């Protein structure tokens with residue numbers, strides 16, 4: 001199982017590299033890695049397991065964060081209000097279109113690979129359309145908005161060597177862009 005020891009931290013060169021496209025058909029090894037990434041997210045959101053193994057809660061994880069420089073990511077977002085959850089294991093994901101409108105989390109963002117706080121707003125696209133392949137190699141295309149869209153952009157950034165704090169306006173970190181949507 002993946003634990004925090006497997007997650008590389010800011011300063012490790014892999015976090016600033018562009019990850020490699022995954023060769024299709026997806027190998028057994030890459031499928032296992034994707035399953036372990038999703039398992040980590042579920043474990044990290046289980047109070048008992050997270051406490052037992054000292055896991056930081058995460059809703060997304062990109063393969064470079066476990067020092068696997070491949071274009072693979074997992075997302076696990078539980079939406080208790082409506083009972084549905086978002087569970088994704090994506091290979092070679094790309095944003096094929098996005099809204100003009102921007103969005104941000106009012107409290108800023110964090111990252112499992114960044115131990116210290118980096119206060120400030122991260123403006124992202126409010127809506128994105130993602131094309132990818134799923135773990136079975138089936139083509140995937142879906143539009144996301146709001147929080148899931150923010151999480152996916154954070155993870156896809158990891159595949160391109162971009163960190164969330166790269167976007168923070170150091171002169172006025174909590175100044176929202178005009179017309180940007182606050183996402184809660």
Ligand code: K2U
Nearest residue numbers: 057058059060109110111112113151154
């Ligand atoms: O990539 C990662 O390090 C996981 C990030 C994902 C993230 C996406 C969007 C905005 C902030 C972070 C975090 O660890 S997830 C942490 C977290 C957990 C529960 C709810 C919100 C954020």
Ligand code: NI
Nearest residue numbers: 110111112113
């Ligand atoms: Ni991150």
